[in-house]
Each structure stands twice: as structure tokens, then as C-alpha cells.
Amino acid sequence: LNGYVGFANLPNQVHRKSVRKGFTFTCMVVGESGLGKSTLINTLFNTRLYARKEVPPPHAERPKTVAIESISADIEENGVRLKLTVVDTPGFGDFINNDDSWKPIVDNIESRFDAYLEQENRVNRAKLLDNRVHACIYFIQPTGHSLRPIDIEFMRRLHQKVNLIPVIAKSDTLTDDEILSFKQRVLNDIAHHRIEIFHAPVYDNEDEETIAENEEIIRKIPFAVVGSDQEIDTADGRRVRGRAYPWGVIEVDNEAHCDFVKLRQMLIRSHMEELKEHTHDALYEKYRSEKLVAMGV
Ligand code: GDP
Numbered sequence: 001l002n003g004y005v006g007f008a009n010l011p012n013q014v015h016r017k018s019v020r021k022g023f024t025f026t027c028m029v030v031g032e033s034g035l036g037k038s039t040l041i042n043t044l045f046n047t048r049l050y051a052r053k054e055v056p057p058p059h060a061e062r063p064k065t066v067a068i069e070s071i072s073a074d075i076e077e078n079g080v081r082l083k084l085t086v087v088d089t090p091g092f093g094d095f096i097n098n099d100d101s102w103k104p105i106v107d108n109i110e111s112r113f114d115a116y117l118e119q120e121n122r123v124n125r126a127k128l129l130d131n132r133v134h135a136c137i138y139f140i141q142p143t144g145h146s147l148r149p150i151d152i153e154f155m156r157r158l159h160q161k162v163n164l165i166p167v168i169a170k171s172d173t174l175t176d177d178e179i180l181s182f183k184q185r186v187l188n189d190i191a192h193h194r195i196e197i198f199h200a201p202v203y204d205n206e207d208e209e210t211i212a213e214n215e216e217i218i219r220k221i222p223f224a225v226v227g228s229d230q231e232i233d234t235a236d237g238r239r240v241r242g243r244a245y246p247w248g249v250i251e252v253d254n255e256a257h258c259d260f261v262k263l264r265q266m267l268i269r270s271h272m273e274e275l276k277e278h279t280h281d282a283l284y285e286k287y288r289s290e291k292l293v294a295m296g297v
């Protein structure tokens, strides 16, 4: 191997370096209370990031605006560390008048862009902290009808600022046929309103298996998800994460039952870097250049 230069080893170097530094990822969840946001996050990362919450007493004062709450956790799997931050948006869509529900969320995403921009402009920018939101899971109510005005308004306001990943919440409350036609109507609405959702890119220089896997993921959007932090015994004696019904068990990790596995595949196993890259190269870049133009730079 005389002519071997050695750059074929670059991927391993990058890999070792990232493993040493650890990975960071910030994910936002948006949708009305009770749609299963906290449960899905727990299910996705197999953590109790969100403790089961106590039901507030009826006389407790309810907040009147959308709050933004961020929680971080260091999770580790086979020696690889991931610093996960989840940005929750309690209150979204919960009020009598939800006209401006999207506003504090846009503000939060932009202030994270600003914090990054500010670091880039420093003289010493050795270590940039990336607290930008890399993905936003938007929970659609399982109505079976079509998108509601609040869904469309939110997605239109946000689609050029964050990678939008729409999911059909609590899909165990719909039949398979209802899910199929609901998905189609949701996609039609998204196309009609020219909303850009995150599309896992398919590169044709990848092997056939990867291409087929990616196409399979794309076909499932908007993912019909079911979350659960309970383990349940099935009739045939397996212990699974799922939800029990009189007629049987809905298994979270069973692709015949819901699209949870495909969502996890895209978000965590195959496209986390892609989501971060697209946030930096396209979404942040657009924000940054528009901001510089506005400042007359
Ligand atoms: P959040 O307010 O959106 O964070 O919703 P939570 O995760 O707190 O869940 C609200 C309630 O819905 C809880 O009682 C959950 O057990 C239940 N829940 C969560 N995910 C699902 C789901 O996929 N299907 C069904 N049927 N119920 C769910």
C-alpha cells in the first residue's frame, strides 16, 4: 500500500473527536396540553425527563400566556454522550384566544439564533455553544379531519426558522383507515399553504438499502405516534412499551401499530446531524443574512 495517503481515515478521526466531545441536540415540542408531548419525549429518549405531573387543583391559577421551558439531560449509550435539551411550550393553543400563540415561540427561536450570532462576532470564537433549536415536533390533534387554522398559522410562521416535524398525536385513538386519510388531508393542507416541513434528504450516492430506508421514512410523514412510559404484558407473553386497551395492547415499538420507530429513526438514528446541518446552513444562515441586511451592514 505504498501510495496510500491516509485521508481515508478522516471519518474515523471525526468520529473519535465527536465521541470525545459528546453530542448536543435541542428539540422543541409544540401542541396543546394533553396531546402527549412529555410522554413522547420520555419514550423517544427512554428517560424520565418529564416526571408524571400532578393534576393541578381546579382553583389553581392558570397561566395566560405561552411559557417556554427548557430542560437538559446528559444521556449516555454505549459510551457515547448526548446532551439533550428539550424546549417545551406549555400553554400553546390552550387559551380562548390563541391568535398570538406562535409569537413567544418565534421569539425564543430567534433569540437562540441571536445568541449564536453574537458568539460568531466575538474576537475569540474558539468554542461556540450551539443552543439553537434543531427540530420542532409539532403535535396535531387526532381529529381525523384536517389541519386547523392554529396549526396552519403556527407552521407558516415557523417553517423557515426551524425544521418542522409534524406528528399525529395519540394516533391510537384513530383507526388505520382514519390515519391514512387524515395524513393525506394534512399533507394536502401543508402543500396548499406552501409550508416546508423537514424532508430527510435522499442522496443518490448512498447504498440502496439506505435510500430505501429514507424513502420509507418520508412515506410515513406526518408520523402517527403513540407514546407510553409503561411496560405492559402482551397476550403472547412479551413485555413491551405500550398502552393497554380492553381489546389488546398498542405497542409503541411495533411498526405495524404506529410510526414511532420511524420518527425515532429519523430524529435520532439517521438524521440528527442532518437536522443540525440544515439548521446551521439554511435556517440560521437565512436569519443571519436578513438581520445583517436590516441593520444595513
Ligand atoms: P402533554 O401535556 O402534551 O405533555 O401531554 P402528556 O405527555 O402529559 O400526556 C397527557 C395524557 O395523555 C397522559 O395521561 C398520558 O398518559 C396520555 N398520553 C400520552 N401519550 C399518549 C398516546 O400516544 N396515546 C394516548 N391514548 N394517550 C397518551
Ligand code: MG
Pocket: 037, 038, 039, 088
Ligand atoms: Mg407536558
